[in-house]
Amino acid sequence: MIGSIDWTALSVFLFFFVLVTVMxxxxxxxxxxxxxxxxxxxxLGGRQFGVWITWFLVGGDFYTAYTVIxxxxxxxxxxxxxxxxxxxxxxxxxxxxxxMPKLWKVAHASGHVTAADVVHGMYGSRAxxxxxxxxxxxxxxxxxxxxxxxMQAVISAMGLTGEFPIIxxxxxxxxxxxxxxxxxxxxxxxxxxxxIYVVVLVAVVLVPMVLGGYGAxxxxxxxxxxxxxxxxxxxxxxxxxxxxxxxxxxxALAAFMYPHTLTGVFAAQSADTIRKNAILLPAYxxxxxxxxxxxxxxxxxxxxxxxxxDVVPVLFKTLFPSWxxxxxxxxIGIGALVPAAVMSIGASNLFTRNVWKAYVNPAVTDxxxxxxxxxxxxxxxxxxxxCIIFLPTKFAIDLQLLGGLWILQTFPAVVFGLxxxxxxxxxLLAGWxxxxxxxxxxxxxxxxxxxxxxxxxxxxxxxxxxxLALAANLVVAAGGTLLLNVVSPRRTARA
Amino acid sequence: MRFLLLLPFIGLLWxxxxxxxxxxxxxxxxxxxxxxxxxxxxxxxxxxxYKATKE
Numbered sequence: 001m002i003g004s005i006d007w008t009a010l011s012v013f014l015f016f017f018v019l020v021t022v023m024x025x026x027x028x029x030x031x032x033x034x035x036x037x038x039x040x041x042x043x044l045g046g047r048q049f050g051v052w053i054t055w056f057l058v059g060g061d062f063y064t065a066y067t068v069i070x071x072x073x074x075x076x077x078x079x080x081x082x083x084x085x086x087x088x089x090x091x092x093x094x095x096x097x098x099x100m101p102k103l104w105k106v107a108h109a110s111g112h113v114t115a116a117d118v119v120h121g122m123y124g125s126r127a128x129x130x131x132x133x134x135x136x137x138x139x140x141x142x143x144x145x146x147x148x149x150x151m152q153a154v155i156s157a158m159g160l161t162g163e164f165p166i167i168x169x170x171x172x173x174x175x176x177x178x179x180x181x182x183x184x185x186x187x188x189x190x191x192x193x194x195x196i197y198v199v200v201l202v203a204v205v206l207v208p209m210v211l212g213g214y215g216a217x218x219x220x221x222x223x224x225x226x227x228x229x230x231x232x233x234x235x236x237x238x239x240x241x242x243x244x245x246x247x248x249x250x251x252a253l254a255a256f257m258y259p260h261t262l263t264g265v266f267a268a269q270s271a272d273t274i275r276k277n278a279i280l281l282p283a284y285x286x287x288x289x290x291x292x293x294x295x296x297x298x299x300x301x302x303x304x305x306x307x308x309x310d311v312v313p314v315l316f317k318t319l320f321p322s323w324x325x326x327x328x329x330x331x332i333g334i335g336a337l338v339p340a341a342v343m344s345i346g347a348s349n350l351f352t353r354n355v356w357k358a359y360v361n362p363a364v365t366d367x368x369x370x371x372x373x374x375x376x377x378x379x380x381x382x383x384x385x386x387c388i389i390f391l392p393t394k395f396a397i398d399l400q401l402l403g404g405l406w407i408l409q410t411f412p413a414v415v416f417g418l419x420x421x422x423x424x425x426x427x428l429l430a431g432w433x434x435x436x437x438x439x440x441x442x443x444x445x446x447x448x449x450x451x452x453x454x455x456x457x458x459x460x461x462x463x464x465x466x467x468l469a470l471a472a473n474l475v476v477a478a479g480g481t482l483l484l485n486v487v488s489p490r491r492t493a494r495a
Numbered sequence: 496m497r498f499l500l501l502l503p504f505i506g507l508l509w510x511x512x513x514x515x516x517x518x519x520x521x522x523x524x525x526x527x528x529x530x531x532x533x534x535x536x537x538x539x540x541x542x543x544x545y546k547a548t549k550e
Contacts, residue, residue: 080514086530087507090537094500097541214522234516235526241510249508275545282538289531 005159006317012326013158013333016195017169020188020334024176027183037367039113042181042374043349044267047108051276053186057342058264058277059284060189062255063089064143065150065336068196068291072315073308075295079225079232081240083292087248089285092255097278100256101271102418108271114346115262115414116354122417125425126358131432132410133354136259139403140347143258144384145396147336147343149309152388154329157313163389169333170340174381177341178374182267185341192338195331197287203297203328204290207319211300217293220300239462243451246464254408254466259346260339344380348373398448402440405450405466409435412470412477424490427480431473439469496547503537 031048032041040047049057067085074082103118112118115136120129148166155165176184208214218234225233236244255261268274298315305311312332316325352373357364364372387396413428442452442465453462506512507530516524523531 080526083527083530087533090530090533091503091507093537094503094541097544098497098500208522215519216522218522218524218527234524236510236514241514245508245510249504279538279541279545282534285534286531289527289534293527 006322006325008322009326009329010158010160012323013154013330016191016327016330016334020191020337021172021176023187023191024173024180024184027176027187028180030180030183030187032183037370039349039352039366039369039373040111042370043113043345043352044263045182045186047267048269049186049267049273050269051273051280054264054268054273054277055280056189056193057182057186057267057338058261059281060193060335060338061185061260061264061342062281062339063196063284063288064147064339065332066143066146067288068332068335069150069153069309069312070146071288071292072295072298073311075292076298076303076311077232077295077308079221080234080236081232081244082295083289084244084247084251085292086285086289087245088251088255089288090282091248092252093278093282093285095252096256096265096281097275099415099418100265100274100278103262103414104265104268104271104274106418107266113266114259114350114353115257115410116350119413119417120354120358122421123413123425123428125429128413128425128429128432129354129358131429132413133350135406135410135432135436136257136350137347139407140259140343141380141384141387142396142399142403143260144340144343144347144380145387146400147340148384148388149393149396151333151336153309153313154332157310157317158326158329166388167385169337170381170385173337173341174344174378177344177377177381181374182263182342182345185338185345186267188334188341189338192331192334193284195327196335199328199331200287200290202324203294203316203319207294207297207301210319211297217296217300221296224299239460243462243464246467247450250408250464250466250470251404253411253470254404257407257410257414258343259350260343263342263346263349340381340384344377344384345373347380348376351376401448401450402443405439405443405469406436408466408470409439409473412473416477422481423477424481424484426484427477430480431475431477434476435469435473438472439465442468496544499540499544502540503533506536507533 031046071082071085107118110121112121116129116133119132151169152166208217211217222234265274294312294315298311301315301318303311303314303318305314316328320328352369356372409432412431416423446452450464451462452465452468453460513526513529515526518525520528
């Protein structure tokens with residue numbers, strides 16, 4: 001649909017792609033330890049990343065390529081409602097500041113590499129460990145697939161069609177992740193994040209100049225929404241306010257339960273590194289807010305698209321010279337590689353520690369663990385690739401929506417134990433099951449939408465399903481603990 | 496001091512408070528600049544808590 005190949009843009013894109021590929025392979029020697037064959041080395045980069053490396057890595061990993069494509073696409077389509085990503089990525093940081101240093105300390109003290117390791121360490125329950133691990137694995141798969149969607153959007157904008165480019169890009173990524181582990185995305189994140197900052201700063205200065213200022217941008221978007229009938233607009237409709245707030249809160253609580261974000265946390269050098277990052281990482285949220293505005297700029301620039309994922313690529317092509325469009329597409333394309341690499345590493349760590357070592361080969365050596373994880377990282381990426389090539393994109397998007405709900409149900413098991421030992425493993429397990437089962441049921445019966453409408457006392461309330469499921473999860477976990485304390489009192493209580 | 500970290504939750508999750516167009520700032524309706532303003536503010540509050548609770 002986009003026409004012939006744009007050679008200038010493509011050349012710039014390929015230059016940066018080759019650059020990060022070389023960096024990816026060199027990364028295996030970056031800050032390498034003498035004893036390289038350990039999961040802590042491959043899967044956490046040696047647990048030595050300081051404030052700045054962590055800042056680039058977590059920033060590059062949390063604000064993904066799919067975000068850059070999907071958030072403006074949503075804002076373009078629904079206006080203010082699409083901005084819930086902004087409060088979400090603000091309130092997540094006080095949460096990180098209070099919780100993640102504690103999690104890091106527990107993990108560091110016992111050599112834990114995954115959230116499920118930490119859960120097993122706190123509760124001694126193999127079952128609870130397994131459900132946390134499986135939830136993480138399943139929630140991550142569609143997330144990796146969506147990075148491919150982001151990459152595909154920019155590749156096709158340059159006129160390349162077919163699946164070959166995306167397969168080639170992903171195979172190269174798979175190879176250097178295999179050899180360098182977390183060091184590869186950590187090093188590449190520097191390039192990716194700086195490129196994204198450049199693109200967004202240029203866009204937010206240049207685009208309004210071309211389009212007549214921010215007042216004109218908001219005005220054009222306002223007119224476009226009015227023309228569509230005014231169901232959405234520059235501010236929220238009264239019935240959109242509760243979904244907006246609950247989506248923001250639920251997403252913020254879920255964000256750092258994912259294996260890829262936690263991998264960034266575990267790989268930090270110290271608890272203080274994480275605290276400082278909770279102060280510094282919001283810089284990316286400013287960026288995200290500006291990226292979201294691209295959706296309105298697209299209205300002002302008269303961009304019309306058939307598929308929402310084309311909003312950003314078409315806007316860049318319309319407003320930028322070819323070479324800078326190529327630079328911007330490279331930023332987004334590389335922006336897909338960093339999170340995809342960290343996600344596959346996080347998933348591999350989970351499989352290796354909490355499935356392979358726990359059930360298949362408990363006597364596995366340190367070197368054996370690293371080897372299993374490397375192979376799993378390949379399998380995970382091929383799986384995500386197959387998912388995008390053979391299944392409709394909507395499948396990955398729906399699964400990602402459910403993944404957010406699912407990962408949120410691991411919150412009580414992962415977080416509560418850091419503050420209190422009151423909850424019992426069996427009760428947390430039951431809470432998890434009720435949250436996952438009930439939440440999935442609601443989402444499926446509502447036709448795969450993230451919010452659910454309820455009638456309470458004659459008033460209608462629309463709330464993010466993930467939070468409803470979490471509430472049910474908490475009630476069951478607390479009730480179950482009370483029950484278990486009566487049925488089988490703790491051994492320590494008797495002593 | 497940690498209670499300061501509750502402020503972003505209150506300021507951003509109580510949507511009716513800021514779901515307005517006016518006053519505008521640099522062409523941005525209130526809804527947008529208000530939420531963007533919470534980014535540096537949250538950073539600052541976290542910094543204050545960090546300094547006050549440093550181990």
